[in-house]
Amino acid sequence: xxxxxxxxxxxxxxxxxxxxxxxxxxxxxxxxxxxxxxxxxxxxxxxxxxxxxxxxxxxxxxx
Amino acid sequence: xxxxxxxxxxxxxxxxxxxxxxxxxxxxxxxxxxxxxxxxxxxxxxxxxxxxxxxxxxxxxxxxxxxxxxxxxxxxxxxxxxxxxxxxxxxxxxxxxxxxxxxxxxxxxxxxxxxxxxxxxxxxxxxxxxxxxxxxxxxxxxxxxxxxxxxxxxxxxxxxxxxxxxxxxxxxxxxxxxxxxxxxxxxxxxxxxxxxxxxxxxxxxxxxxxxxxxxxxxxxxxxxxxxxxxxxxxxxxxxxxxxxxxxxxxxxxxxxxxxxxxxxxxxxxxxxxxxxxxxxxxxxxxxxxxxxxxxxxxxxxxxxxxxxxxxxxxxxxxxxxxxxxxxxxxxxxxxxxxxxxxxxxxxxxxxxxxxxxxxxxxxxxxxxxxxxxxxxxxxxxxxxxxxxxxxxxxxxxxxxxxxx
Numbered sequence: 354x355x356x357x358x359x360x361x362x363x364x365x366x367x368x369x370x371x372x373x374x375x376x377x378x379x380x381x382x383x384x385x386x387x388x389x390x391x392x393x394x395x396x397x398x399x400x401x402x403x404x405x406x407x408x409x410x411x412x413x414x415x416x
Numbered sequence: 417x418x419x420x421x422x423x424x425x426x427x428x429x430x431x432x433x434x435x436x437x438x439x440x441x442x443x444x445x446x447x448x449x450x451x452x453x454x455x456x457x458x459x460x461x462x463x464x465x466x467x468x469x470x471x472x473x474x475x476x477x478x479x480x481x482x483x484x485x486x487x488x489x490x491x492x493x494x495x496x497x498x499x500x501x502x503x504x505x506x507x508x509x510x511x512x513x514x515x516x517x518x519x520x521x522x523x524x525x526x527x528x529x530x531x532x533x534x535x536x537x538x539x540x541x542x543x544x545x546x547x548x549x550x551x552x553x554x555x556x557x558x559x560x561x562x563x564x565x566x567x568x569x570x571x572x573x574x575x576x577x578x579x580x581x582x583x584x585x586x587x588x589x590x591x592x593x594x595x596x597x598x599x600x601x602x603x604x605x606x607x608x609x610x611x612x613x614x615x616x617x618x619x620x621x622x623x624x625x626x627x628x629x630x631x632x633x634x635x636x637x638x639x640x641x642x643x644x645x646x647x648x649x650x651x652x653x654x655x656x657x658x659x660x661x662x663x664x665x666x667x668x669x670x671x672x673x674x675x676x677x678x679x680x681x682x683x684x685x686x687x688x689x690x691x692x693x694x695x696x697x698x699x700x701x702x703x704x705x706x707x708x709x710x711x712x713x714x715x716x717x718x719x720x721x722x723x724x725x726x727x728x729x730x731x732x733x734x735x736x737x738x739x740x741x742x743x744x745x746x747x748x749x750x751x752x753x754x755x756x757x758x759x760x761x762x763x764x765x766x767x768x769x770x771x772x773x774x775x776x777x778x779x780x781x782x783x784x785x786x787x788x789x790x791x792x793x794x795x796x797x798x799x800x801x802x803x804x805x806x807x808x809x810x811x812x813x814x815x816x817x818x819x820x
Binding site: 365366367368370371374378379380381382383405406408 | 433459461707708711712715733735737744746748785787788790791792794795798
């Protein structure tokens, strides 16, 4: 599974970072950095929470 | 099991997430979603933010998705008016809707200025229809008076200033946002208005709105008269529980729930702005009017309502954001008052980080344009970090920035 960030939607609110910090980090300019894009099985629950938690619906998982 | 019926009252974010979570968890029974507004569920934060700057409005999901993919009966434009917990029915319009599991997500209603009914050009900003009316007035170049220097009012003022319009904010308290971020930081946030040309007047109230059919002037308690074509009241919201009076739920600034969002009445759960639940992360009841908790509570309440034997608690570190001018304010945790310490940047400038202490615990963090930092503090608070750990982390950040 791969994580996809829709850059047109993301505004760097950062909820994803607080739920899955090995994958997401917001930089000083408010840009989201994808630290790794391959989702490992054991992190799926946290990643799904991050996807559901995104107020701009900017994240998804793709197989 | 598949014969059980889920009823969701309130068709905004929490209600939508309740429906989606029920289906995701495999619930196969009938679902009915009742909403007071005629619109499909839509997102509220943009209404006072990018929508006022010209962005398009959209709905979360299309009618087809809701009806066909999520198998949900939509009852929109119909406010619920009564709950009968013995018969397990909710009255809406001229019908009764039965349930086995009920999620109440009726949100909150914007407070209105007393004695201002009947004048055109006076609005609150909570619904899509409110936002359309406010944007239309801004498009027409309205001289704008905002009553209340909270987040919604401040966002409206920002939108007016971005268009170059004259705007005054009238705040009855001496300092804005005290309840949300504390006194010192309330003052620091308010400074943004002054730097952006908004006339902020604190410690003065509204005596009267005057005009012939539509608002023309705002008279303040100190005698000042402000010319106005648009008045937006951002003076808070009250949980929408009036339809539940006498229904047997415990109402006290919202529907009182336990940590699983259970109301204590069989089958009945609550979510979103209307729910005051026990948040295990802070060991006390809270009622939040935040996007994140509404979304998450909607999902948790539905899952618990359809499978009460396996009900799970909802624990969260509150989070909200607000966009003013070109700045972003973000807050995590609770605004404890024992100590507030600025650990980065300058509260008089464009960037700062402030931490809130409760006992020996890190309780909250506020940033202005601190997107890179805020969620790291949320992580710390989620792990019940001590105050000392919070300060150490801030010190490491500062050292790293200096050597960078």
